[in-house]
Amino acid sequence: MNLKLTLKYDGTEYHGWQRQPNGITIQEILEDALEKVMKKKITVTGCSRTDAGVHALMHVSNFKCETSIPVHKIPLVLNQQLPEDIRAVDCTLEEDGFNARYHTKEKTYRYRILNCEHNDPFLSRFVWHYPIKLDVDAMKKAAESMVGEKDFTAFMASGSSAKTTVRNLKRVEVEKDGNLITITATANGFLYNMVRIIVGTLVYVGNGKLTVDEVARILEEKDRTLGGVTAPPQGLRLEEVVY
Amino acid sequence: MNLKLTLKYDGTEYHGWQRQPNGITIQEILEDALEKVMKKKITVTGCSRTDAGVHALMHVSNFKCETSIPVHKIPLVLNQQLPEDIRAVDCTLEEDGFNARYHTKEKTYRYRILNCEHNDPFLSRFVWHYPIKLDVDAMKKAAESMVGEKDFTAFMASGSSAKTTVRNLKRVEVEKDGNLITITATANGFLYNMVRIIVGTLVYVGNGKLTVDEVARILEEKDRTLGGVTAPPQGLRLEEVVY
Numbered sequence: 001m002n003l004k005l006t007l008k009y010d011g012t013e014y015h016g017w018q019r020q021p022n023g024i025t026i027q028e029i030l031e032d033a034l035e036k037v038m039k040k041k042i043t044v045t046g047c048s049r050t051d052a053g054v055h056a057l058m059h060v061s062n063f064k065c066e067t068s069i070p071v072h073k074i075p076l077v078l079n080q081q082l083p084e085d086i087r088a089v090d091c092t093l094e095e096d097g098f099n100a101r102y103h104t105k106e107k108t109y110r111y112r113i114l115n116c117e118h119n120d121p122f123l124s125r126f127v128w129h130y131p132i133k134l135d136v137d138a139m140k141k142a143a144e145s146m147v148g149e150k151d152f153t154a155f156m157a158s159g160s161s162a163k164t165t166v167r168n169l170k171r172v173e174v175e176k177d178g179n180l181i182t183i184t185a186t187a188n189g190f191l192y193n194m195v196r197i198i199v200g201t202l203v204y205v206g207n208g209k210l211t212v213d214e215v216a217r218i219l220e221e222k223d224r225t226l227g228g229v230t231a232p233p234q235g236l237r238l239e240e241v242v243y
Numbered sequence: 244m245n246l247k248l249t250l251k252y253d254g255t256e257y258h259g260w261q262r263q264p265n266g267i268t269i270q271e272i273l274e275d276a277l278e279k280v281m282k283k284k285i286t287v288t289g290c291s292r293t294d295a296g297v298h299a300l301m302h303v304s305n306f307k308c309e310t311s312i313p314v315h316k317i318p319l320v321l322n323q324q325l326p327e328d329i330r331a332v333d334c335t336l337e338e339d340g341f342n343a344r345y346h347t348k349e350k351t352y353r354y355r356i357l358n359c360e361h362n363d364p365f366l367s368r369f370v371w372h373y374p375i376k377l378d379v380d381a382m383k384k385a386a387e388s389m390v391g392e393k394d395f396t397a398f399m400a401s402g403s404s405a406k407t408t409v410r411n412l413k414r415v416e417v418e419k420d421g422n423l424i425t426i427t428a429t430a431n432g433f434l435y436n437m438v439r440i441i442v443g444t445l446v447y448v449g450n451g452k453l454t455v456d457e458v459a460r461i462l463e464e465k466d467r468t469l470g471g472v473t474a475p476p477q478g479l480r481l482e483e484v485v486y
Binding site: 008009010055057075076079084085086087088089117118119120121122124126 | 251252253298300318319322327328329330331332360361362363364365367369
């Protein structure tokens with residue numbers, strides 16, 4: 001059986017999704033829990049390698065396994081083995097060929113900035129606290145200028161192994177609700193740190209360090225050093241994956 | 244100068260408000276931060292001894308201190324010394340006689356129950372996850388029956404040193420929004436664990452272990468052993484203090 005599993009997680013305590021020697025990852029915790037439930041070693045394939053400290057409202061992975069547990073009961077059984085900050089919310093049976101990593105059509109990430117003097121202890125795990133007032137209208141214009149099928153080399157962290165740096169960025173929306181600024185980005189795929197660099201660049205527009213025109217030029221010149229900072233991880237959440 | 248300080252905190256990592264030998268408390272953290280800022284030992288008086296794991300949207304304390312820092316700047320300076328899960332949000336100058344503990348007229352606490360199959364990693368620090376469906380209408384009726392000026396011995400944990408067990412419970416409101424059940428309680432003061440026992444008793448009504456009539460009888464009989472469980476701390480938050 002090829003099983004598709006959907007997780008929700010608070011990534012604060014983890015070194016990201018992907019198993020690695022230097023810290024506890026969500027993949028490792030999930031595979032250990034699956035081993036306890038299924039009584040054998042399981043390897044999962046994840047839709048996205050979220051970074052250390054990044055969260056997911058909907059993270060999809062798949063794994064192959066025979067089991068007598070009814071598929072819809074797997075989340076409940078698995079949650080008894082998972083820590084409280086990782087929850088399995090759905091499990092379905094897929095065709096053998098389904099691959100959670102390679103078959104994604106579209107991903108949506110959401111980033112939240114708390115734009116006021118004092119941070120909020122009830123939000124601080126999930127926002128970037130930015131005390132200097134940001135010009136949201138300018139950020140909206142710059143966000144629009146980013147949208148399209150383009151080479152996003154300027155918005156990619158070094159150390160990436162992407163085969164192509166062209167991505168179809170379908171949406172970058174900046175919204176403000178009270179002190180909370182939300183940036184939602186949808187694409188057919190994202191380069192390494194791309195959303196966090198988009199956000200950092202929009203913040204540079206919001207605080208006046210960059211103009212809207214300069215953002216377009218940075219993209220054309222494909223030079224990462226000209227854009228904004230890489231926004232900190234805790235404000236970022238993988239929101240939706242479409243297959 | 245007698246200064247009134249308002250804090251917000253996520254109590255997850257602390258052994259409650261009051262300084263004690265067995266764990267780190269919010270009072271201790273605050274007094275240490277104030278000592279760094281004011282360059283001398285400061286003792287604060289808090290409005291409420293919140294339990295281990297309980298949060299506060301508005302916790303008020305006062306302390307006496309001479310300082311050349313403008314009073315409205317104290318939160319900003321103090322926040323540089325405080326951990327992210329405790330934030331100073333306001334500071335004002337009060338008359339010498341003001342006492343944050345003894346001059347409270349009214350306090351409001353709010354408790355949140357997440358009533359669905361799976362817990363939510365983004366809420367789990369701040370809710371009681373209760374997977375069995377609760378009858379909210381019955382809980383509302385039982386909540387109404389609790390309101391009034393009464394002897395609340397039945398809703399007090401042992402180990403309390405209260406001089407009187409009579410409190411004026413002005414409001415107990417049960418609201419439901421999706422899977423989230425919110426219980427808001429306002430009184431002139433609360434006994435030890437009183438809100439958590441009110442919530443535990445309402446949950447016993449919601450799951451059918453107690454009837455609305457039995458709740459009235461439990462209060463009359465002043466017997467703690469007849470009521471519901473003491474609800475876990477993480478769902479509770481001190482919401483407002485009125486002077």
